Amino acid sequence: MTSSNRGRRGSYSVGMARRQRIVEAAAERFAQEGYHRTALSRIADDVGITEGGLLHHFRSKRHLLLAVMEHRFTSEAQWWEHLPEEASGRAILRAMVAATERHLAEPGLIELFVLAFAEAADPESAAHTLFAERYQRAVDALAGLLRAAKDNGTLRENVDCHVLARECIAVSDGLQMQWVISRGTLDLTGAVRTHADRIARTALPGGHGL
Numbered sequence: 001m002t003s004s005n006r007g008r009r010g011s012y013s014v015g016m017a018r019r020q021r022i023v024e025a026a027a028e029r030f031a032q033e034g035y036h037r038t039a040l041s042r043i044a045d046d047v048g049i050t051e052g053g054l055l056h057h058f059r060s061k062r063h064l065l066l067a068v069m070e071h072r073f074t075s076e077a078q079w080w081e082h083l084p085e086e087a088s089g090r091a092i093l094r095a096m097v098a099a100t101e102r103h104l105a106e107p108g109l110i111e112l113f114v115l116a117f118a119e120a121a122d123p124e125s126a127a128h129t130l131f132a133e134r135y136q137r138a139v140d141a142l143a144g145l146l147r148a149a150k151d152n153g154t155l156r157e158n159v160d161c162h163v164l165a166r167e168c169i170a171v172s173d174g175l176q177m178q179w180v181i182s183r184g185t186l187d188l189t190g191a192v193r194t195h196a197d198r199i200a201r202t203a204l205p206g207g208h209g210l
Contacts, residue, residue: 019057019067021047027068031106035065035115062119066126069116072109073134080141088154089204092145093196096168097210100192103176107184114180117173139165159203171195 025046029038040061044054058064079102083095103110120131142165149155172192179188197209 018047018049022049022054022057022064023067023071026064027071027109029108030065030068030112031108034108035061035112040064065112065116066130068109068112069127070130072113073130073138077137077141080145083145085145085148086152087145087149088152089146089149090154090200090210092142092149093200093204094210096172096196097189097193100172100189104188110176111180113173114177117177135169138169142168154204156203156205164199164203168195168199 022043026038026043029043029046040054041051043064044051047054054064058067076099079099080095083092087095116127117131119125119127122128139162143161146155146159146161146164150157150159150161155161175186175188175191178191179186193210200209201207
């Protein structure tokens with residue numbers, strides 16, 4: 001490998017590392033202060049670069065928003081991966097409630113999710129592609145956990161795992177939107193827990209709730 005090739009690869013690695021730091025700093029700022037209340041200059045200061053340097057990596061605040069959402073989806077998927085493959089149906093439903101509590105610890109990211117979700121309605125937007133891929137992965141992953149629960153006897157045989165997974169994700173996302181619209185007055189965790197409890201009574205052997 002020539003020195004010029006090593007130099008280009010080193011520059012690329014540095015650029016990717018800086019891009020990741022920007023995304024993480026933006027996620028933290030957006031989570032605590034909200035998207036609209038956070039200036040790009042604040043994020044740049046957190047990373048130790050100029051606002052112009054930030055815009056070298058992300059052409060606009062909107063582009064940074066989508067990068068943060070991708071970061072959030074990846075983090076959320078990794079969190080779910082810590083649930084054992086042999087988790088019971090009840091453990092999966094309880095994890096849905098725990099995931100909601102985790103979202104509420106970063107309220108600004110819920111607002112960000114709803115903001116990006118609206119943009120995803122445009123089939124030509126980058127947000128549309130991001131959300132379409134996110135839903136496919138999330139539904140498939142949750143359905144896989146539910147099928148494993150069916151195999152270990154902790155979920156009823158007549159449950160359509162794919163349909164139930166899509167319903168649970170739709171309810172969670174819809175309630176996050178209602179939470180934003182209500183300016184945080186909706187009991188988001190309570191609403192998700194009520195839904196999970198109803199599912200438990202109809203989909204788990206024995207008919208008991210959470």
